[in-house]
Amino acid sequence: MNQSVDFIIGAISFILTIMVFSYLLGDNFFFRLASYLLVGVASGYTAALLIRKVIEPYLITPIIQGGYEQWLLVIFPLLMCLLLIAMFFPRFSRLGSLPLAFLAGIVAALTIVGVSFGTLVPQLGTLVESFNPDGLIVGANPNYLKIADAVIMVIGVVTSLFYFHFGLSRKKTNPEMRPKLIEAMAKIGQVFIGITLGALFAGVYSAALLALISRITMSRDFIMMLFGS
């Protein structure tokens, strides 16, 4: 029984892989079939999971099992959910702005807190800390490699930050350009950003390569299973 199930799963997987890779020949019927199938299956699963794992425990269980106190603590989300359900009908889609406002307020606050506590302060603090004399000078002789690393790091960060500068120069001589100093630093910043994007490109390619290799391996195993060897 187990072998036949494996065969069926292998066959489904092989056929779907071929349908997706048929895109190389051009956007065709089979490729779109596979795309729409993925959309249907994924949304069905997510809907079932959200109902089972979120709506039931967070909304329905307190109403059924909880007492008066639980109702009080659940009324607000229940009302908001009803307003969202009303959005399903185009005529009432404006009602949805109240729950969406609540969501936007939370996400905005978490973004502000996360960005300042989790990225800006630690990253800038590390840059300053890397110039700690204790770390740069080991015993009597300075650690030249660490010093070079710290200096390159600061130059890279400052110049790549100025690459994104938005304001144009106010001087009449170059009205449509950014200030000369910022322009010069932006040119250096481009090199550092190019290096980072190149490293990320290599990373994305090798991750995708592993996925391709796993698909080819799976197809090879299925073909061999098909021919019984």
Place this chain on the structure above:
Amino acid sequence: MNELLIWIALGVVSLLLIIIKIGTGKDRDGNIRAIIAFEKLEHVISKLLENGKRLVIGLGSGYQNSLLSINGIIGLPAVKCTAKQSLLADEKPLILSGDGSLASMSQVALTETYRGLRAIEQYKQENSFFAGTTSMSYTASVMAESHAKENGGLFLVGHIRPEMLLPVDLVHNKASVSIVSADEPGTQAVIFPNCDSATIGEEMYGFVLRTESQPWLTASLKLQDLLRILIVIGLVAAIILKLFGII
């Protein structure tokens, strides 16, 4: 003590935004450089309307595909602007969102735009929906929807994953236009060499479209520039103090 300083700094930054906005007043352009990807977007929107083609706007997938990403909000002005300009066109824009809250927000944006133009009957719910619940199924959905003949361009903005290069390649093969403004660095690295109208890093927040919120967007960019300069000055000063062992 450190935490208190951070909270105070956040308060000051919020005040700075309001002060800068009051300072720039009605000045819509505010001496801000135009990001060429978004300049091109305005050109594409009008061009597509002339040619009777449709613009597909992808607002990106949510984090862990179940909730709102702050970067997805940036694309909503494009929804309003396209809807307004395509009022008399025969092809309305198609808005595909990768998370439920963004889909609802784009529907609210569409209804308000058409209601503002006294043309609420033009609003169709199937022009703006939740296209895919996982980021890969969102990619597949955008590719499938981009196949239609009446599509003339693709604009992706928000939380865009690296695999979204596939719909960009599909649109490229159909000799249509694609403009991408992604928040994931990996996506920027993959889209940058393959699409000439793509933003990198912070340029995504330079999305200023001629809408009523433009003065605030311009003030935001000025605030970002100011913060950038303050950060660099603070950094250099702190490094010098650190070297001399003062801090």
Place this chain on the structure above:
Amino acid sequence: MSDDVLICPHCGEENLASATRCLHCGLPLEEAFAIDGLKDISSSLTGDFVKAEEESLPDLFRDLHEEADLQKKAAKIEALSSIESTTNKAEEDASEELEAEDTIPEWLKKIRQRAQVEDDSSGDLIKKVNARDEIPQPSEQSQVDNEFEDWLRQIRLNARRDSIQPLVEEPTIPGLDEETPSWLQKLREIKETENEPEPELKPQTEETLPEWVEEEQEHLASSDSSLSKGHPEHTQPLQLAPEVTQMPGESIGLGETGAEKIEIGKDQTKEGEALEKIIGQVGFPTGTEGKAFLEAFEQERPETADLLLLRSQRDRAKDLKDMVENEGKAGVLPKQQKAPRNKFFQLVLYLLVLSVIALPLFSGAIDTKINGTMQPVSLAFFDSVSQLTAQESVLIVIDYQPGSSAEMAAIFQPVLDHLTRQAVKKSFITTYPEGVWLTSQLIGQEESLTETGTTYLPGAKIGLMNLSLDTSAALSPGLVSSDLFGSQYDLDYDSIILLTDSFNGGKNWLELVGPFISADKSLLMVASTQEAAMFLPYFDSAQLDGLLAGLNESALYNNALGKSSSISINRSYQAGLLIMAACFVIGIITSIGVKERPESQEDVP
């Protein structure tokens, strides 16, 4: 002849009989009018007589008479105010006359402005006539002397102006502005203000326009200003024919330092709208108006053209002229051609890469031994896991999508073995809906380890914040706790191992969980190579205690565990990376010297 010709007694030139004043020297011809038997009027035209005469005139004539004097004085003031006179005397006169000016009525100023406009457009003959009128009636010897001195001063000023003129006419070379004296700069500014085109008269006042017209105007103004502002963006020299992109900071407005050259491709395949955009950006009128504008611009004397235009504007004008000439040849909006798709080339390339990657896999499993030393980030990961003891618990978070499961399973395998060896208590949660069934794919091989199923943590960012506030409430939601104010709380686990393939997913954990858990708990990450480079700054700032990414690092981790690691797919993996590097190098070589091909996707269908 002699009856209808009068000889001027002063300069001896002929004048018309009816002339009262000599055309050539401007002096009156009274003597010629002497009538026998009458007292010499001229000698009686003394001041008293003139005054009496003036009182008898009606008011209008008196004003006109005064106005003639004032006009003469105003002309003098303009001469004085245009040149910064070196002598003090001229300044005092100007101040006296300025006081007189305030008394002029409003309607008179208008007449004067109109007269001035007519003045400019009149020909030489009329100028001479006007000059004649300016010379006042000789009343007293002192008045004549004053006028004579004024006249001499006028000549001296003109001479000095001519001597200064060449200086001013020199083209302003950027960078020299600082040395030129301030008075010369003022002179230039005045010159510039004189040459500014007349402001267009608004057809209607602002208030009466309907709302939609205002919007349109606003839109046009903002689109003009942003277009003429130029787009210093993205990094490529501006190329007209295919697509308008240019370096950040280098304006499209042909700034001097800009590397952009507007090349009009001879074999111009692009339709006219890129052309329209450029012309629109440069801010000049297009089509026939453009030609008229250019001819008017060329006819102006080159010296003054140099004076007034910066060098970039001059280049811009020259380029625009080329564009306008080319416009005819290229055809305004060539029909949208389907860009020639190099489909076949792409297909061959795809099949080549596919076969290079697949070949090692079909030629039998060859295990290749991986050796080398781990990176510092992987070493730190190894040390952190080694320090975990049997009593401690680890929270393993599945934060990747099914598409990356092949890579994540391969990388995480040695870590799972290490955790099993440390006999650490493991709990699995996932922030992705698919994570619930992905865990069985991940740890399927070690069936015995599935103590607790995988818990789904919904809500993305909000869920993470909830987790760091109260793990049990976040992971086992049931009844809502009623006490709204509580005490300090901390994560129930000693270490978190996050498996992620998205930078923003990992960043959420580092921003919303990292800062809010106590320092003795470690946050480790197994990252897909997609975004591993972006997590290095977080390891550098000690927000991450360890980072394991990449197939090789995972193999070296296995080596560190004392197991012999070999990856059967490694040869195929290396072949795929090598052929990609080769494609890049070939692409770079073949792109050298090739003009930027119009990107087909630029042609908006």
Place this chain on the structure above:
Amino acid sequence: MKKIVSIVIAISTGILVIAALIFRPQFNPLLSLILRWGITIGSMAALVGIAVLIKTHLQRIAVGKRGFFFSLIVLFGFSVSFLGGMLLGVANPAYQLWISSIQLPLEISFLGLLTLILTTTGFRLYRLKGWTPLSISFGISAVVFLIIAMGYLQGLGNPTLDRVIEFIQRLPIAGGRGILIGMALGALVVGIRVLIGVERPYGE
């Protein structure tokens, strides 16, 4: 009137969350309650979004719009997955096998397809971007890091080469940190705009 209410809700919620984080841990349970409401509403928004997706495909079938066959496929996939999950339960092994046997191969294949699409990057890069510091450093960096990712050089065991590779692998941190800080500033300002009620994604 309704416009003011949604603005007030957004601003007050944001300020409440920030205040609760400032006065940690006293407000922890209250903040946990607000976050729990947010998770519920967010999930309901996703469910309503999915319902609208299915409704859209139903309308395409009803109208007989071109390509309605694919809408049938979506409905088939949705109904099998949704009903299976609701009836058998999401943790049921057979149900999970059905889902993983379809979703896993499709998603991995899409990612594998990306590998082949990326191979033309080298030929397009300089035709599109021209020769600028950014594109030149991008090209060189991509080639170098592709070769380093092979792991072949690290396997040679040459200490000097190892130190050079280690130095090269640290170079992306500089540019990465610049991008990080830049994007953090942008996200911070967008968050502040939403918090002070100027940016209203939830509707004017």
